[in-house]
Amino acid sequence: MVNLIIDNQPVSVPEGTTILEAARQVYIHIPTLCYLNLDAMKLHNQTASCRICVVEVEGRCNLAPSCATPVAEGMKVTTNSRRVLSARRTLLQLILSNHPTDCLICAKSTDCELQNLAWEFGINAQAYQHGEQSSFSIDKSSGALKRDPDKCIMCRRCETMCNEVQTVGALTAFGRGFNVTVGPAEMQPLVNSNCVYCGQCVSVCPTAALTGVGYIDETWAALFDPSKKVVVQVAPAVRVAIGEEFGFPMGQPVTGKLVAGLRRMGFNAVFDTTFGADLTVVEEAHEIIERVTQNERLPVLTSCCPGWINFLRYHFPNLSYMPSSCKSPQQMVGAVSKSYYAEQMGIDPKDLVMISVMPCIAKKYEAAMPEHSRDGLPDVDYVITTRELAKMFKESGIDLRYMPDESFDHPLGESTGAGVIFGATGGVLEAALRTIYEEVTGHDLEDVNFTAVRGIAGVKEATIDLGERTVCVAATSGLGNARKLLENIEKGISKYDVIEIMACPGGCVNGGGQPYSQDRAEVIEQRIKGLYMIDGWQSHRKSHQNPSIQHLYQEFLGEPGSDKAHELLHVTYYEDVPAVHSK
Amino acid sequence: MVGSRPTQPTRQLADELYEQLDAYIETLQIDPDDPYRRETLIRSLHRAQEIFGYLPAEVQRHVAGRYAISHAEVSGVISFYNYFTTTPKGKVQIDVCLGTACYVNGADKVLQEFERILNIKSGEVTPDGQFSIESLRCVGACSLAPVVTVNGKVYGRVQPEKVQEILEHYLVEIDREEEPIHVKN
Incomplete structure (x- = not known):
């Protein structure tokens, strides 16, 4: 000592x-x-x-x-x-x-650490007024992550996050002296860089130098357009985080109040991304069973997280054939809304606007990918973050504390506990295992809790006995951890059959679009706890038991892995890799 | 375009040049797991600039790959040092020292005169690719301030009036090789 x-x-x-x-x-x-x-x-x-x-x-x-x-x-x-x-x-x-003083109209106002410090220091006038000012241009080229270098104070947190924790290597300090700022290689627009839009830089930026590209205006415009039917979907991780913006304790689930608030904002239907998660599980379980039985292209990598998928595509293109061909839950809900739901309701898909509320920056990028449009119509029109929704609630006078508890709309509102835990690291894998076990063994799974794959520790692994074959699975979060797993796969020393990866440490609960927090470790833990709490409350905790999903297959999709399912629910980002197809 | 995938442009520069660079980098025996491997990065960039004349994105990406570091990191290092350039230099490279001693002896006026006559700014190349101007910080010849180096040759106590003369010398040299180029007077 x-x-x-x-x-x-x-x-x-x-x-x-x-x-x-x-x-x-x-x-x-x-x-x-x-x-x-x-x-x-x-x-x-x-x-x-x-x-x-x-x-x-x-x-x-x-x-x-x-x-x-x-x-x-x-x-x-x-x-x-x-x-x-x-x-x-x-x-x-x-x-x-040398910092803009547009605090009144700054996206980071009240969450800005520089503003807080100036307030704590009681600074109420600029001491040095007539010096040189930086004049970089704002970069919104990606449609997901916004860089405003004039607001950069060179703390380098984003660089540390991007390069050391996430090992993405998209950001660097560029230039020297007064003209230095942080940005991608050669100060190219971000969309030309190897940035994967995980948004972890956004969550550590003390100012508004790095934020998400906002879609609040577009969302209001859709809501107030009488010619449009506007539907919304909410990701699992949003319900255990948005309460923080209204004074609820960290991680407290506010699902019913969130639904009530969205309905009061004027959405024609409030859907649950968790439904899409259940659908993902059913499709993915089908694919995993097929690939594991045939020993084909193992390990199967999960494909729900667009930050992770971007990381794989840009940094390990030679492994791009590995992920499951399943779309993410967000895109599944989008695709089913604009086909099945529109058909059922007699709405022309052109008049249907799908807004999704995500804890994520990369989801904004995913929704805009050309692969996720059919006939020129995107499956998801705009993605707003948990933070943006909280602002919209406040603007329209909706205080979640005083909302009643309401339920999601049918048919894309019913979900199981398995779908809800998609928001936490290990959750996608656990949900898939609950279904895979029953599909393969034909037995009821009595204890649905695969606790070995939970938690924010580095790499979690488990071996599951499926009778004829045991499968070895792993889950990890944070792209630095993902890199290690991928390097082992490249070297041919990976022993896993299925690997779940989420880009943000801890999973979606810690996404770049979640409410800012001064106590990150605690907030991640509490939000994860909140999700498993909801899981425990559900009457159905296995995705294939979701009655609405069963109904969707009977009425519309046929079987898991059917042609129709492939058309709507699967995607490959590389044309030379055929989707796993079976009838 | 929003939602589009970043494209990795294909390599344009000659393979022989890359082979020369690789031959040098091989001698450094870089271990991708060694956190201190970056120590030789600047040396490799120097060598790369000697070989290619400048450090465009494709060379940066190549060096980054050899060091198992990101393109952004290489780009950041290059941006810090005045010596490194990411645009091709002219056949005649003029470096004007703006270090303290040169500056107080009027190096800024010398630089302005080069810029005026060649009609380019510091950091630029004439459209015909013949002349380029850079400013440097101290070449270690302060007793000769203000100092200008042209293709490595040192000119001391340069006054603005002498600039025309220096340029004409190189014009004659170029002239001997090929057709004359136009210099604005």
């Missing part, structure tokens, strides 16, 4: 601890801006670039950045001397001198 004194208080901490961490142990708050430490997802951003956390260390002539200075025996630290406070204030004022 190392003994030191911070603001006259003796502190004992293990060697290697930083002054900042040591101070926090004795409840001394040192303000930070660029610093971010998310142990749960192995993100450690200690670039010490903003210097807001400087402290005075006796015997050292310069102020020390406490986030990156390790403690030493006998060190005497002062965190709030006049010199320290005035240096911090000057530093903040200098950052503000």
